[in-house]
Structures are given as structure tokens and as C-alpha cells.
Amino acid sequence: MDSARTPTSPPDDVRITAATSRALATEAVHAGRDDLAGRGLHAPPIDLSTTYPSYDSRGEAARIDAFAATGAEPDGPPVYGRLGNPTVARFETALAKLEGTESAVAFASGMAALSAVLLVRGSMGLRHVVAVRPLYGCSDHLLTAGLLGSEVTWTDPAGVADALRPDTGLVLVESPANPTLAEVDLRAVAHACGSVPLLVDNTFATPVLQRPAGHGARLVLHSATKYLGGHGDVLAGVVACDEEFAGRLRQVRFATGGVLHPLAGYLLLRGLSTLPVRVRAASANAAELVARLAADPRVARVHYPRIGGAMVSFEVHGDPHEVIGRVRLITPAVSLGSVDTLIQHPASISHRIVDADDRRGAGVGDRLLRLSVGLEDVEDLWADLDSALGERAPGAIPLREALSGAE
Numbered sequence: 001m002d003s004a005r006t007p008t009s010p011p012d013d014v015r016i017t018a019a020t021s022r023a024l025a026t027e028a029v030h031a032g033r034d035d036l037a038g039r040g041l042h043a044p045p046i047d048l049s050t051t052y053p054s055y056d057s058r059g060e061a062a063r064i065d066a067f068a069a070t071g072a073e074p075d076g077p078p079v080y081g082r083l084g085n086p087t088v089a090r091f092e093t094a095l096a097k098l099e100g101t102e103s104a105v106a107f108a109s110g111m112a113a114l115s116a117v118l119l120v121r122g123s124m125g126l127r128h129v130v131a132v133r134p135l136y137g138c139s140d141h142l143l144t145a146g147l148l149g150s151e152v153t154w155t156d157p158a159g160v161a162d163a164l165r166p167d168t169g170l171v172l173v174e175s176p177a178n179p180t181l182a183e184v185d186l187r188a189v190a191h192a193c194g195s196v197p198l199l200v201d202n203t204f205a206t207p208v209l210q211r212p213a214g215h216g217a218r219l220v221l222h223s224a225t226k227y228l229g230g231h232g233d234v235l236a237g238v239v240a241c242d243e244e245f246a247g248r249l250r251q252v253r254f255a256t257g258g259v260l261h262p263l264a265g266y267l268l269l270r271g272l273s274t275l276p277v278r279v280r281a282a283s284a285n286a287a288e289l290v291a292r293l294a295a296d297p298r299v300a301r302v303h304y305p306r307i308g309g310a311m312v313s314f315e316v317h318g319d320p321h322e323v324i325g326r327v328r329l330i331t332p333a334v335s336l337g338s339v340d341t342l343i344q345h346p347a348s349i350s351h352r353i354v355d356a357d358d359r360r361g362a363g364v365g366d367r368l369l370r371l372s373v374g375l376e377d378v379e380d381l382w383a384d385l386d387s388a389l390g391e392r393a394p395g396a397i398p399l400r401e402a403l404s405g406a407e
């Protein structure tokens, strides 16, 4: 197995901002809510307005001009829902606090967030992207297919500096990566990027385990659909970054419309308040399952990152489709980061859209299964996995022919 080490989670009381000197667990429940007590509220209000009345259209014109110039959040009430929403802004404020960045900009999904970043850079004539595989399957596809006019050079972390060109607008990495959990030395890659912005997809680690901005990443992306929401009922994305880049992202969001619904913003803010507790509890379950899988003769290899976390990948000697078909407590479904445990076969689902040779070349083998460990009792989880893994027959069972065919 890759790593039998005990995960090295940061201490619970890690101070995330020198300015406030509040711990991450404190910010998780208080950030984005500073004004509530003064307004006589406890739960944050949900503002579902799509438009906002104003008798001062000269003032509106000035606010729109200011937004067009800098992308800064308009003062006072928003003009129109696509320009900004107060409930969504609470989530953005809180996530920026947790990631240690000036700002954050929320989108309708993780893919909408990545698209906005590519559009910002492409609109500046910087269409070339340097990226490290593996990435989430659809991120790989968006770059490979050039759907937004970008051109990608794939490299390994050590090759980033050599892959940069005058028109390189972005360097993109995931760490731990989906689905192999491969880790990238963020500080070294940030150094190799020079002045080119480094985007780190931090979906798997969450700010509880890793804050890439502190390692030199200019952009930190989340599929908030996963751990930030945490309950499998919100589709969302967010980019945490400096205010200058955030302004450009808001302008693209305004012009292209990939906004987050305010109710989703509310649910995400609520999700953040339990994020540290959920991530630590699920990670403890994951570490226990990693130890049992690593000792199991039906399992060929276990992948688990040094920073820990609640994601585990493993390769089976037998047919992975059979394992998926036999789980009963664990949900056989794509996605991750929910309170319940999910399992999926990346070569069939999350990374199906990636060319098979590219996929295998990135370490996403046909026998790899990806497990998103939830908050159930670990003995119940192991009982389900144990029966799903099937007979404890020694030695490798040949891959069934069906496995190589499309399904």
C-alpha cells in the first residue's frame, strides 16, 4: 500500500488568521455571521430576491459602473440577483476566512467555477493551461476538449516550470487528486509557477486538512457539492482568492450567469459550521478502513494520502463491478463528501469521459474503486465492505473480459 502512516492532521486549534486569531473550528461556526446578533437574529436570513427596488436610478448607474470597472461587490443592496446575493455572500465570506484568502466567489457548480477561471484568463489572451493528471474527470475533459478555447499541456509536478509559455494563464493541480489520492508538493509547484497563477483544487482536503493559499496558490477551488455542503443535497462551486482576481470572477459570473442559488448559499454556510467535525470523524473511520483493506488478501493496493482525509481508493484482485453490485449499507454512487459512505468505479463513472489510455496513464486503473467514507459506525462499514469484497480466495482472479469492454 502507499501509506500506512498515521494521518498528520493539523492540530485542532490551528490559528488561521493572525488578524482575528480565531481557530478554524471557531471560524467555521461564526464566519459570515458577524452582523447577526446586532440585527437581532440567530439563524442567517435567506434572501430569495431576484431584483431589488430603487428609486435612485442615477445611483444604480454609478453602482453598475463601479462593478464593471473592478468587479467589487456593489455597496448597499444588489441591483439584480446575477450581480450578487447577500445569503450567498455570507458563504463566500466564511469560506474565504477558512481558506485564508481575501475573497471567495461562489458558482452554480464546481465546473462553473473552473469555467469562470478559464474564461478570466482566456479573456486576457492567456489561453494556455499547464495541468497535472489525474484531475477530476470532467476538469480533465474541459481542458482536453478545449471547450472554452484553452490549450492544455499535461505534465508531472517536476515538469511545470519547463511547460510554461508566454501565453500560459494558469497552472492546475489537485491534491490529493481525484481518484488516486496522489499528492503534489504545493509549495514546490507554486515556486515553479513564477508569476503564473496556481490553481489548487482543494475539494478532497478541505481547508480543515490543507490551506493551499498559505503554500503559494493564488486560486483555491472547491466543488462545494462535496465536503463543504456535506449532505449530498447542494450542487455548488467556489473559488477562494485575492480580491483582484475575485473581481474578475464576479464580472464573468455576472456576464455568463453561473450563479449559486441563495438557498444553496444558506445550506453551504450551515454545512461549513460542521465541516471540521465531519472531516475529522470521517477521516478517523477512513484510517481504520485503510488499515483493514491493506491487510486484506482480496485487496491488491490501497491509496491513502499522507495528510489523511475521508477518501480512500483501492484496487481489488477480483472484478470491481461485482464489489459495487454487492454493497448494501454503502451507497453505490458517484460524488463524495457526504455524511454517508459512497463507493464508485472511476473508470466507469467519474473518469469515464477521459480517454482510456490517458486515464490509465494517470494511474486510474480498471480495478480501482473510490470510497468516500462517511460518519456511520466503522464496524458496520467494514461488515458491508467485507461482504462486498466477496470470497476470501487467495491469489489473483483474472479480470473478466467484460471489464475491458465499455459499460
Ligand SMILES: *Cc1c(COP(=O)(O)O)cnc(C)c1O
Pocket: 109, 110, 111, 112, 136, 138, 139, 174, 178, 201, 203, 204, 222, 223, 224, 225, 226, 235, 236, 237
Ligand atoms: C466533483 C468535483 C469537481 C466538479 O464539481 P461539480 O460541483 O460536480 O461541478 C471538481 N473537482 C473535484 C476534485 C471534484 O471531485
